[in-house]
Amino acid sequence: MQVDEVFAEHRALLFTVAYEILGSAADAEDVLQDSYLRWVAADPVGVEHPRAYLVQVVTRQALNQLRARARRREDCVGAWLPEPIRTGPDAAEDAVLAESISIAMLLLLETLTPDERAVFVLREVFGFAHREIGEAVGRTEESVRQIAHRARSHVQARRKRFDPRPQAAQQIADRFLAAATTGDIQSLMDLMAPDVVVLADGGGRAPVPRSPLVGRERVARFVAGAARRGLPDMSVEIGRFNGLPALLFGSAGRPDSLLVIEPAGGLVGTLYLVRDPEKLARAGRSPALTR
Secondary structure: OOHHHHHHHHHHHHHHHHHHHHOOHHHHHHHHHHHHHHHHHOOHHHOOOHHHHHHHHHHHHHHHHHHHHHHHHHHOOOOOOOOOOEOOHHHHHOHHHHHHOOHHHHHHHOOOOHHHHHHHHHHHHOOOOHHHHHHHHOOOHHHHHHHHHHHHHHHHHHOOOOOOOHHHHHHHHHHHHHHHHHOOHHHHHHOEEEEEEEEEEOOOOOOOOOOOEEOHHHHHHHHHHHHHHHHHHOEEEEEEEOOEEEEEEEEOOEEEEEEEEEEEOOEEEEEEEEOOHHHHOOOOOOOOOOO
């Protein structure tokens, strides 16, 4: 098999690894491009296990990106959300994969150190051995075991209950859009959990609430007001992003806003609003994902 063919064979896996470590499709694509060049330059014809080797290369490059980004994030104003990616029905068929790319999980992974995040992703999502992970992150096998235990405990103590039923989530999204279209505050409130929250990311380039909005009435009024101002002049597409139902609003042929709906107990639990144009630039693409 040719060098290019080997890389192409594993590309979906490599993108998924990079995206889960970084939470950014753009950065993940940059990592894959750099990793491909390193793969070709390494003359890999004699590599015995190309899958493991390529994951090591991608992990190292993703960690470099993650550490550099952590320094840049200090200047971020307001909320930060991962770059959303469009997902198909296949992503929901694997419950582990579906949860690992959910916005809630990606936000939780942001609370880990770069090494903890990489180790957690490689171990808990992709099932790599501690020794293989150590080679990827430059740690001893025993050190990786300790990091893995610490990261797993951290995530388990904070993770939300994940509901993998896509049809139930879609029904909630359909009812939510209908209520938002009418602007009926009470109908919107009836669809929301008591502690519903809106997290919004405009990237400093588009106006959004700078602090989380919490509570049925406050969130319902915000949604109704936004729909009243925007819906008459915007297209609305119902899709799936990061394994969850979402509403993609467009204007003049360009994406303007993405609202990802996370259910909780049969109601709307969290709304993730992304308006950063850089993060919406790839909203039309659906990258291949796999474990």
